[in-house]
Amino acid sequence: xxxxxxxxxxxxxxxxxxxxxxxxFFTLMRRTFRIAHLLYLEAEPYADELKVCRLHHTFGAYxxxxxxxxxxxxxxPILKLALGGVRPVEWTMARHRFPECEPLFQxxxxxxxxxxxxxxxxPSPAGRMALLxxxxxxxxxxxxTYRRHHLRxxxxxxxxxxxxxxxxxxxxxxxxxxxxxxxxxETEVLTWAAAGKSYWEIATILGISERTVRFFMTNARRxxxxxxxxxxxxxxxxxxLIPTV
Amino acid sequence: xxxxxxxxxxxxxxxxxxxxxxxxFFTLMRRTFRIAHLLYLEAEPYADELKVCRLHHTFGAYxxxxxxxxxxxxxxPILKLALGGVRPVEWTMARHRFPECEPLFQxxxxxxxxxxxxxxxxPSPAGRMALLxxxxxxxxxxxxTYRRHHLRxxxxxxxxxxxxxxxxxxxxxxxxxxxxxxxxxETEVLTWAAAGKSYWEIATILGISERTVRFFMTNARRxxxxxxxxxxxxxxxxxxLIPTV
DNA sequence: TGCGTAACTGTCAGTAGCGACAGTTCAAAT
DNA sequence: ATTTGAACTGTCGCTACTGACAGTTACGCA
Numbered sequence: 001x002x003x004x005x006x007x008x009x010x011x012x013x014x015x016x017x018x019x020x021x022x023x024x025f026f027t028l029m030r031r032t033f034r035i036a037h038l039l040y041l042e043a044e045p046y047a048d049e050l051k052v053c054r055l056h057h058t059f060g061a062y063x064x065x066x067x068x069x070x071x072x073x074x075x076x077p078i079l080k081l082a083l084g085g086v087r088p089v090e091w092t093m094a095r096h097r098f099p100e101c102e103p104l105f106q107x108x109x110x111x112x113x114x115x116x117x118x119x120x121x122x123p124s125p126a127g128r129m130a131l132l133x134x135x136x137x138x139x140x141x142x143x144x145t146y147r148r149h150h151l152r153x154x155x156x157x158x159x160x161x162x163x164x165x166x167x168x169x170x171x172x173x174x175x176x177x178x179x180x181x182x183x184x185x186e187t188e189v190l191t192w193a194a195a196g197k198s199y200w201e202i203a204t205i206l207g208i209s210e211r212t213v214r215f216f217m218t219n220a221r222r223x224x225x226x227x228x229x230x231x232x233x234x235x236x237x238x239x240x241l242i243p244t245v
Numbered sequence: 246x247x248x249x250x251x252x253x254x255x256x257x258x259x260x261x262x263x264x265x266x267x268x269x270f271f272t273l274m275r276r277t278f279r280i281a282h283l284l285y286l287e288a289e290p291y292a293d294e295l296k297v298c299r300l301h302h303t304f305g306a307y308x309x310x311x312x313x314x315x316x317x318x319x320x321x322p323i324l325k326l327a328l329g330g331v332r333p334v335e336w337t338m339a340r341h342r343f344p345e346c347e348p349l350f351q352x353x354x355x356x357x358x359x360x361x362x363x364x365x366x367x368p369s370p371a372g373r374m375a376l377l378x379x380x381x382x383x384x385x386x387x388x389x390t391y392r393r394h395h396l397r398x399x400x401x402x403x404x405x406x407x408x409x410x411x412x413x414x415x416x417x418x419x420x421x422x423x424x425x426x427x428x429x430x431e432t433e434v435l436t437w438a439a440a441g442k443s444y445w446e447i448a449t450i451l452g453i454s455e456r457t458v459r460f461f462m463t464n465a466r467r468x469x470x471x472x473x474x475x476x477x478x479x480x481x482x483x484x485x486l487i488p489t490v
Numbered sequence: 491t492g493c494g495t496a497a498c499t500g501t502c503a504g505t506a507g508c509g510a511c512a513g514t515t516c517a518a519a520t
Numbered sequence: 521a522t523t524t525g526a527a528c529t530g531t532c533g534c535t536a537c538t539g540a541c542a543g544t545t546a547c548g549c550a
Contacts, residue, residue, distance in 0.1 A: 008393060008394065011396070011397060012393070015332075015333075015396075085408065085411075086367075086369065086404060086407055086408040086411055087260075087404075087405065087408040087412075088260075088404075122331075123368040123369055124331065124368055148253060148257065149253065151256070151260075151401060152256060152397040152398050152400065152401035153397050155397065155400055155401040155404060156396060156397035156400040156401070159331060159332075159333075159400060160332065162331055163330065163331040163332040166330075166331055167332075193475050193476075194475065194476060194479035195476060195479075196471050196472040196473045196475065196476030198473075226441050227441040228441045228443075229475050230438050230439065230441065230474050230475045230478050231438075231439060231440060231441030231478075233475050233476075233478060233479045234439035234440075234478045234479070234482050237479050237482040237483055238482055
């Protein structure tokens with residue numbers, strides 16, 4: 001059981017938080033498993049687009065350029081499924097369920113990238129979403145067996161790596177955690193605004209002046225980088241910055 | 246490798262979505278692994294408290310009553326750590342890091358519940374949080390070895406069960422089919438309003454008159470039973486009535 | 491052929507939201 | 521002891537939103 005031992009050793013390294021470099025993690029994964037390529041994506045929802053917070057992968061610059069220039073992110077079903085759900089997403093399954101995404105898989109074949117793989121959703125706190133996509137160079141039947149044995153390893157490894165990235169990122173101060181943190185009052189006024197209260201009502205509820213409510217709301221809008229109270233509330237709800245009714 | 250086979254079989258059952266009953270899942274887990282007790286909790290942050298959305302466990306009514314009556318949730322470090330993070334939380338680790346939680350573990354010993362176990366965070370979309378706590382009846386050293394081998398199984402099983410619960414809950418929760426179902430245009434204008442667009446901008450985007458945008462928005466407010474666009478958007482985001490991506 | 495529903499439009503008057511002006515007070519951190 | 525940040529307040533003027541008035545058009549279905 002040398003292979004088993006190697007897997008367990010790798011997982012132990014990850015659990016001890018000894019792997020915060022994406023490149024290091026990718027190397028470790030490729031050494032331990034029969035993996036062709038890896039992709040780690042951390043994003044947050046934004047209006048009708050996705051805002052990418054972190055992106056690391058081993059597909060190379062050429063593949064990334066193809067993906068970007070052809071706008072394949074618009075039809076990529078793996079993004080939608082993995083960033084929206086909790087369940088692992090099988091690439092071939094996504095391909096069959098969404099015929100309109102054929103250009104994506106054809107582009108992959110063009111540049112010699114296999115179309116077998118799985119994407120693991122890694123939901124994070126505060127409304128962010130992340131995924132680890134794993135690409136393998138195997139036949140369908142081979143992959144089926146391999147996946148059956150190692151999906152659990154992939155899932156735990158992905159979770160541990162993701163945890164390390166989040167902890168590390170919190171220190172490094174990502175886009176969300178530095179200037180976007182709302183004060184107590186800002187959260188309060190947003191919460192009441194989301195409950196449909198007007199400035200006057202909020203002022204009465206909190207026992208402060210209407211002007212002050214506007215002050216907090218303006219600060220909240222500035223911090224959230226939005227233009228209206230409505231947008232601010234949408235953002236706050238999405239990012240779980242205000243309590244759910 | 247009979248044990249390995251049993252584990253893989255169980256994970257396959259879970260992956261096929263063949264296990265939405267918590268009691269069924271718990272039985273399956275206890276039959277497959279050397280687990281004493283299980284607890285599944287789904288909650289969402291509310292003000293400075295936690296609002297429990299779903300709670301299933303095998304600890305029995307007496308233990309639950311002890312936990313509730315003594316207010317142990319206030320000092321339970323596992324709740325804090327597991328609902329706040331992404332990394333598995335070891336019970337003894339939490340016990341040593343938070344000396345003030347001793348009453349919790351003493352209560353467990355009183356009623357004959359082991360203090361060895363692990364809690365797996367299961368973050369969900371939309372700011373909700375969940376965890377699966379696993380309690381075992383082993384010595385510390387025994388648990389250490391067992392955990393090393395099976396944490397990956399626990400993690401994947403927990404994720405798959407959680408996914409099934411979410412999917413099932415989405416069905417059960419969407420009994421909102423009374424009059425709260427929005428039409429296509431209503432969804433569109435709400436989406437753009439959530440993106441911070443004004444009536445004039447939305448009208449331009451959709452190629453209709455500003456009055457018509459107001460018409461749809463008014464209908465949406467009436468259907469959602471709210472008084473402002475801001476509240477409507479908050480409600481729509483919370484109930485996933487408008488696309489988050 | 492009617493009936494219901496979704497999509498669409500116009501006008502008026504009142505209220506609410508929002509930006510920009512210019513401040514004070516208090517507690518904690520450096 | 522100075523600085524930083526949160527909490528707080530006032531006024532002016534413009535724009536956006538909201539309710540209530542009163543309609544038309546097109547589609548599917550019984």
